[in-house]
Amino acid sequence: MRIGELSERTGTPRRLLRYYEEQGLIVADRTPNGYRTYDTASVGRVVQIRGLLDAGLPTRLIKQILPCLDKPQVIHFSDATPEMLATLECELDRMTSRIQCLTRNRDAIGAYLDAVRDNHRPQAAVG
Amino acid sequence: MRIGELSERTGTPRRLLRYYEEQGLIVADRTPNGYRTYDTASVGRVVQIRGLLDAGLPTRLIKQILPCLDKPQVIHFSDATPEMLATLECELDRMTSRIQCLTRNRDAIGAYLDAVRDNHRPQAAVG
DNA sequence: GTTGACCTTCACATCAATGTGAAGGTTCGA
DNA sequence: TCGAACCTTCACATTGATGTGAAGGTCAAC
Structure with missing residues (x-):
């Protein structure tokens, strides 16, 4: 999906989705014309990010925390x-x-x- | 106690204690020379304010919430x-x-x- | 082929919480 | 009486999370 749909599905302004990407919280593929595309997993991720932000965590920490939550079982210890x-x-x-x-x-x-x-x-x- | 002691006891910069007062979160008496004075209850109150701020609540809401927590049993319904x-x-x-x-x-x-x-x-x- | 709804980047504005410092008054002890 | 350590107000700066808009590219539909 593109940024508009992700925005609607998560109730998050496009501006902030770009901001979260800039902060390294989410990633986006690009179509040949430069448009961002997201997979459906991004919806949950954005919702989680917003929850953590609302709970008072800064993006800098969310960026560190998120990798520990994504992978269901597989954990990357290398970057720990x-x-x-x-x-x-x-x-x-x-x-x-x-x-x-x-x-x-x-x-x-x-x-x-x-x-x-x-x-x-x-x-x-x-x- | 004066602002310096409250600052030390709560680990809160003086600047912020004045800010919280400006936002209506705490009150301070004044000595004849204009110095702020606080009672010991202010320590707990400031700690609580900081906790709520850290948890992501804005001062505007904290101001509304605090009155519900102060009074142990006596509740002022008039301003509800x-x-x-x-x-x-x-x-x-x-x-x-x-x-x-x-x-x-x-x-x-x-x-x-x-x-x-x-x-x-x-x-x-x-x- | 033009309109409209998307998208892009760039950039400046805002708001709340906080940092910092200037300019000056009070109090206390050497 | 001077200096240190408080205190005051005022005011501008910063940071993080946002709002907003300009200037322009893409694409589908009419």
Whole structure:
């Protein structure tokens, strides 16, 4: 598919698809006339990229992380330098912290909303 | 405490503490000479703000969310407009999505790191 | 063969979060 | 009384993720 279709399927502006390519997050073949073409796997990849971006990871890290997730079983150890492993290890911890922080606050928001709902039907004390 | 101490205690540049105040995320009293002063509760609050920022939430939303978390039991329903509740509801869903995405990817990274470790001791096939 | 919907690159603009520094006031200790 | 270490506001710079538009090539359809 070409960039327009990928854009529609992922809800991502073309501009950003080109940006992600420039950042090395996705790759695109080119038709003889220079148009980018993508395979269907790109859809999931872009969605994942957007999720990670939305979760606060910078493209630089996403670029490092993605290769660990693509290959279902086959893992390329060749490009796993000690520095990169350390980076990943560190990032793993930071992601865990992020998850905890998000979970804590989401639960608090949920509790707040529940409280508001419980408090709008019956007439109870209000601050 | 003054801004320098809060900065040290939270590992946050003074510049950002002023920025968070400007964005309405924290408040500061002023001494007669104009210096900002903070109570000890500010430390936790700033840490929480940083966590949420790191998790990808913009200050605009953090400002809306924080009031739901401060008050331990006492909840101010007065300032809970329907729009804000809808916003929170929506943001709750987005946070859940973020958490799922982060968890999925963190687990994948963990699996990758485990695989690399398992593969560095014994000599196994490598791609 | 022209129109319209694609696509290309290039480039400048924006926004939020942050860095950095200037110019100056306060406080405290040598 | 001077200097160091705070603090203030103001303001411009930067970075990453985006928006937007210009100038132009491709191609299918009419």
